[in-house]
Amino acid sequence: MNVEITPSTVSGRAKAPPSKSYTHRAVLAAGYADGALVHDPLDSADIRATRRAVEAFGGDVTETDGTLDVVGFDGRPEVPDDVIDCGNSGTTTRLVTATAALADGITVLTGDASLRSRPHGPLLDAIGQLGGSARSTRGNGQAPLVIEGPVSGGTVSIPGDVSSQFISALLFAGAVTDEGIDIELETELKSSPYVDITTELMAAYGVDAERTDTGFSVAGGQSYAPAGGEYSVPGDFSSMSYLLAMGAVAGEDAVEVQGAQPSAQGDSAIVGILEDMGAAIDWDQDGGVITVERSDLAGTTVDVGDTPDLLPTIATLGAIADGDTRIENCEHVRYKETDRVSAMAEELGKMGAAVTEEHDVLTIHGGETDLSGATVDGCDDHRIIMSLAVAGLVADGQTTVTGAEHVDVSFPDFFDVLAGLGGGVQQV
Ligand SMILES: O=C(O)C1=C[C@@H](OP(=O)(O)O)[C@@H](O)[C@H](O)C1
Numbered sequence: 026m027n028v029e030i031t032p033s034t035v036s037g038r039a040k041a042p043p044s045k046s047y048t049h050r051a052v053l054a055a056g057y058a059d060g061a062l063v064h065d066p067l068d069s070a071d072i073r074a075t076r077r078a079v080e081a082f083g084g085d086v087t088e089t090d091g092t093l094d095v096v097g098f099d100g101r102p103e104v105p106d107d108v109i110d111c112g113n114s115g116t117t118t119r120l121v122t123a124t125a126a127l128a129d130g131i132t133v134l135t136g137d138a139s140l141r142s143r144p145h146g147p148l149l150d151a152i153g154q155l156g157g158s159a160r161s162t163r164g165n166g167q168a169p170l171v172i173e174g175p176v177s178g179g180t181v182s183i184p185g186d187v188s189s190q191f192i193s194a195l196l197f198a199g200a201v202t203d204e205g206i207d208i209e210l211e212t213e214l215k216s217s218p219y220v221d222i223t224t225e226l227m228a229a230y231g232v233d234a235e236r237t238d239t240g241f242s243v244a245g246g247q248s249y250a251p252a253g254g255e256y257s258v259p260g261d262f263s264s265m266s267y268l269l270a271m272g273a274v275a276g277e278d279a280v281e282v283q284g285a286q287p288s289a290q291g292d293s294a295i296v297g298i299l300e301d302m303g304a305a306i307d308w309d310q311d312g313g314v315i316t317v318e319r320s321d322l323a324g325t326t327v328d329v330g331d332t333p334d335l336l337p338t339i340a341t342l343g344a345i346a347d348g349d350t351r352i353e354n355c356e357h358v359r360y361k362e363t364d365r366v367s368a369m370a371e372e373l374g375k376m377g378a379a380v381t382e383e384h385d386v387l388t389i390h391g392g393e394t395d396l397s398g399a400t401v402d403g404c405d406d407h408r409i410i411m412s413l414a415v416a417g418l419v420a421d422g423q424t425t426v427t428g429a430e431h432v433d434v435s436f437p438d439f440f441d442v443l444a445g446l447g448g449g450v451q452q453v
């Protein structure tokens with residue numbers, strides 16, 4: 026499916042979808058538990074991959090009236106009777122690789138072409154250090170992955186600058202091992218707020234994990250059980266970033282985004298970034314409401330070490346703002362569904378933006394030319410698609426974004442929400 030975006034304004038109220046990161050973890054933690062009710066979960070392609078994995082390990086997940094009823098495998102995953110298809114989801118693949126290492130047998134994980142191009146090597150090595158076996162069928166650290174357990178815990182040494190999901194995976198699984206897992210970081214941790222989300226979620230399920238001087242540590246022999254047997258998922262700030270960006274660049278009247286309760290999500294930094302760029306934005310944290318109005322934006326400098334998923338949104342904002350926007354510390358953003366640094370440079374370039382791409386820095390030279398409508402490649406990547414759609418709202422002429430169905434990964438009704446706010450969007 027392609028979408029055609031016509032230049033238009035937006036205004037009104039929208040509700041942010043539930044957090045993808047929290048939903049993955051809430052469902053998997055319920056799997057590690059006896060079971061739990063997960064309220065307000067995200068229903069998206071990536072979450073369905075985690076649901077499949079929980080079921081493959083012997084759990085069961087059913088949905089009634091927007092609540093997931095998860096029957097867990099109680100810390101003891103069964104050996105799956107088939108290959109687990111993780112689809113497009115890196116989070117599922119990484120979290121579940123460590124779950125598989127607990128099972129007394131072999132688990133095989135695979136996914137779509139994008140997933141099979143992403144790095145998992147350091148996590149496979151870590152499972153080897155714990156006495157399990159985890160291999161890439163092609164010997165290149167990429168899926169398909171073959172994992173054999175059981176491991177009983179121990180100490181691992183692992184780089185922190187490829188994916189924080191490796192750390193989250195080991196913490197999640199380590200809690201139900203006999204010995205626990207101590208993680209020594211070999212390099213600085215990138216995307217660290219996602220490990221905060223992990224430890225926050227684990228705490229909500231009654232499980233402790235802690236930061237140490239050299240990494241992280243989780244004691245073994247713990248049991249997952251959320252208070253009252255239930256957990257409610259907060260709104261997603263990465264998804265909100267597109268709604269806030271469209272309000273800042275194309276708002277006729279204010280755009281009000283609901284579901285913005287504070288949580289450990291690093292991507293709530295989008296509010297401060299928009300403020301720095303000159304947007305009229307206000308966050309009522311108690312009410313969980315962010316209001317933004319169309320504003321003349323100026324370029325800024327942002328370090329996305331902690332907030333990789335904001336890069337496409339910031340790149341679009343930079344293309345519309347006046348002056349240079351420098352997005353620094355972005356090498357790890359190349360390891361996502363696509364190389365998002367190159368993808369945004371290339372696709373915004375097709376719309377007339379002047380962009381300089383370096384390995385770890387993306388600079389958008391805003392204000393040099395106005396954006397013009399073009400046919401741009403969504404790169405089968407939900408975040409590229411949504412960011413280009415926002416750019417299309419203010420481009421001169423029509424913008425066609427290809428492969429737009431991939432928003433199903435994190436924000437399935439994104440185009441309906443955009444249309445509801447008055448955006449000119451047609452699915453073709
Ligand atoms: O743990 C998570 O929920 C995520 C961690 C981040 O990945 P990395 O840790 O690989 O940067 C982020 O990009 C991804 O969208 C979700």
Ligand SMILES: C=C(OP(=O)(O)O)C(=O)O
Binds near residue numbers: 071116334
């Ligand atoms: C990179 C992302 O997710 P994952 O790593 O789970 O594929 C994302 O949602 O932008």
